[in-house]
Amino acid sequence: MEYGQLFAISAKFPGLCTRRCIMFFTNRNVSLFQSSKGSLLRFCGYYKTPNINIFGVLDFLGALTMADNLEADVHDVQSLLSSPERDYLVRNNGDQIAISTLNGKKLGLYFSASWCPPCQRFTPNLVDIYNELVVKGDFEIVFLSADEDEESFTGYFSKMPWLAVPFSDSQTREVLDKCFKVNGIPHLVFLDENGKLLSDRGVEIIGEYGSDGYPFTPERVKEIKDQEEEAKKNQSLRSLLESPSRDFIIKANDNKVPVTELEGKTVGLYFILSTFKKSSDFTSTLVKVYNELKAKDCNFEIVMIPLDDDEESFKKELDSVSWFSLPFKDKKREKLVRYFELSTLPTVVIIGTDGKTLHPNVADAIEEHGINAYPFTPDKFSELEKIEKARLEAQTLESVLVSGDLDFVVGKDGAKIPVSDLVGKYILLYFSAHWCPPCRAFTPKLVETYNEIKSKHDAFEVIFISSDRDQASYDEYYATMPWLALPYNDKRKQSLSRIFKVSGIPLLAALGPTGKTITTETRGLIMLHGAEAFPFTDERVAEIEVAFADMAKGWPDKVKHDSHEEHELVLTRQQVFTCDGCDKEGKIWAYNCEECNFDLHPECALAKQNEEGWVCDGEVCYKAS
Numbered sequence: 001m002e003y004g005q006l007f008a009i010s011a012k013f014p015g016l017c018t019r020r021c022i023m024f025f026t027n028r029n030v031s032l033f034q035s036s037k038g039s040l041l042r043f044c045g046y047y048k049t050p051n052i053n054i055f056g057v058l059d060f061l062g063a064l065t066m067a068d069n070l071e072a073d074v075h076d077v078q079s080l081l082s083s084p085e086r087d088y089l090v091r092n093n094g095d096q097i098a099i100s101t102l103n104g105k106k107l108g109l110y111f112s113a114s115w116c117p118p119c120q121r122f123t124p125n126l127v128d129i130y131n132e133l134v135v136k137g138d139f140e141i142v143f144l145s146a147d148e149d150e151e152s153f154t155g156y157f158s159k160m161p162w163l164a165v166p167f168s169d170s171q172t173r174e175v176l177d178k179c180f181k182v183n184g185i186p187h188l189v190f191l192d193e194n195g196k197l198l199s200d201r202g203v204e205i206i207g208e209y210g211s212d213g214y215p216f217t218p219e220r221v222k223e224i225k226d227q228e229e230e231a232k233k234n235q236s237l238r239s240l241l242e243s244p245s246r247d248f249i250i251k252a253n254d255n256k257v258p259v260t261e262l263e264g265k266t267v268g269l270y271f272i273l274s275t276f277k278k279s280s281d282f283t284s285t286l287v288k289v290y291n292e293l294k295a296k297d298c299n300f301e302i303v304m305i306p307l308d309d310d311e312e313s314f315k316k317e318l319d320s321v322s323w324f325s326l327p328f329k330d331k332k333r334e335k336l337v338r339y340f341e342l343s344t345l346p347t348v349v350i351i352g353t354d355g356k357t358l359h360p361n362v363a364d365a366i367e368e369h370g371i372n373a374y375p376f377t378p379d380k381f382s383e384l385e386k387i388e389k390a391r392l393e394a395q396t397l398e399s400v401l402v403s404g405d406l407d408f409v410v411g412k413d414g415a416k417i418p419v420s421d422l423v424g425k426y427i428l429l430y431f432s433a434h435w436c437p438p439c440r441a442f443t444p445k446l447v448e449t450y451n452e453i454k455s456k457h458d459a460f461e462v463i464f465i466s467s468d469r470d471q472a473s474y475d476e477y478y479a480t481m482p483w484l485a486l487p488y489n490d491k492r493k494q495s496l497s498r499i500f501k502v503s504g505i506p507l508l509a510a511l512g513p514t515g516k517t518i519t520t521e522t523r524g525l526i527m528l529h530g531a532e533a534f535p536f537t538d539e540r541v542a543e544i545e546v547a548f549a550d551m552a553k554g555w556p557d558k559v560k561h562d563s564h565e566e567h568e569l570v571l572t573r574q575q576v577f578t579c580d581g582c583d584k585e586g587k588i589w590a591y592n593c594e595e596c597n598f599d600l601h602p603e604c605a606l607a608k609q610n611e612e613g614w615v616c617d618g619e620v621c622y623k624a625s
Helices: 003-012 018-026 037-046 054-069 077-081 117-136 150-157 170-179 202-213 218-233 237-241 277-295 311-319 332-339 363-373 378-394 397-401 437-454 471-478 492-499 522-533 538-551 602-612
Strands: 088-090 096-098 106-112 139-145 187-191 197-199 248-250 256-258 266-272 300-306 347-351 357-359 408-410 416-418 426-432 460-466 507-511 517-519 558-561 564-578 585-593 598-600 614-616 621-623
Touching: 077 170, 106 117, 106 170, 117 139, 117 202, 139 150, 139 170, 187 202, 197 218, 202 218, 202 332, 218 332, 237 332, 266 277, 266 332, 277 300, 277 363, 300 311, 300 332, 347 363, 363 378, 363 492, 397 492, 426 437, 426 492, 437 460, 437 522, 460 471, 460 492, 507 522, 517 522, 522 538, 522 564, 538 585, 558 602, 564 598, 585 602, 598 602
Parallel strands: 106 139, 266 300, 426 460
Antiparallel strands: 088 096, 106 187, 187 197, 248 256, 266 347, 347 357, 408 416, 426 507, 507 517, 558 564, 564 585, 585 598, 614 621
């Protein structure tokens, strides 16, 4: 999944994608839980997205390690929030409120700061929830600021309707940070009316359940989950789309239509964030398919599930289409996001004529097959799979790269090169863009690999397929590349992205001399093996694996080393690592302590054993024969 897809969803609904975020970061060995504020902010800046919810992820990462097994901690709220000089909290108008007024109330301790973008996005959601719950008279929130100056605290606190520990009392805030093990923000802790810790997963609970999660006890969360499981067993279109206060959906101009009018039809639930480019691009495709199906009197409807927070954007989107929608910011949207475990955009969930889920997401099928994907049944998808298999078997370079008069690529001098001239060569299709930091980081490695392969194999070429946003960026980026390209804004990019299922960049697809796809995992092979991976086939990878196994023959399975006396180091296959001995990059083999995340090059780990019969050649060490 593309980073932007994940972060766009998590930004709108903090906590809903947390588990997938954890998988996302864990799979990439990003040690966020141990990161400082500065490194986290640098990470946010690195991906240049306003939608990243890193601190929400941190909140849940911390929760995973401690919340599920928390002891029944009970705190005296008076002593917890007061100091020898102060027995009150403050409101944003300066009023002092006695801490004793919190007696008998459930309490949320909100650790946040104005400098934290995820906090600024989460706070408005929390304000809405607070305003719903405060009328009950038994709930309050206390703000614990991590701001670095009083002006920032005052400006941020002015947006909050609840109480706060005064900015001047930094000691109390620090004690609370340690007490509740605050490793990242936003962080929200819930205490019951007796001061008992209910949960330190408040950000996730609010994001997933909103005010329905109240009183935020484990029992309430379990009750909601049980209700949702029961609802899935008895799912109907009405249970999905209606709420206790609403039995209708809307069309343009706020026209209300009873949900019952859609019963008996196949319905697509279209989750859309109109400000997210991939969503807006897909809408035009979906409109075409929808209109074609309606023209054929197919028993099909679409209900838009808008994820926008801007009403003007929502109305503009609804006015441009002829299908139905949930009302703006309807509470059902959060429940449906959670219910269908939304993890990517665009998503079109298909509900069958019986009200049961027919398919979790047909967006890719609609993009690739259009109207031919209807009626989205298992039989239809089985038929499409056979068609796709036949297409792959018949795939040629020209079938992939030629579209009407567009039968060429361009060279560095701008000259048009017929696709027919490339037939019979190994081709890499490089999906990339100047605005993408991982792309810019990978391109120099690809240039190096390209030059090395090209010097030995003339029947090899790379073609740049740009996702740049303007001609100037395309030109600047392409100037760093020695290979061929599609012209800027070439319409073939869309079909190529579908064929190779490009959901994120950089992506490097390898095609063999016949034009058939060898792999779309070429980037990883080049990062690991460079030009040695050519021609990127399974057979070549198997040969490399054999060579790696031979490389380690004679090495001890475990060693003890002076630089890590705590544990033995185990010989382990590693893709890329930094040696904790010489601080240089290593790959393939490492002597590793999994418990301590400690790695040594074999050269470094075995250096002391040279006198005992080991020979190092500069990169690896071998046992002398």
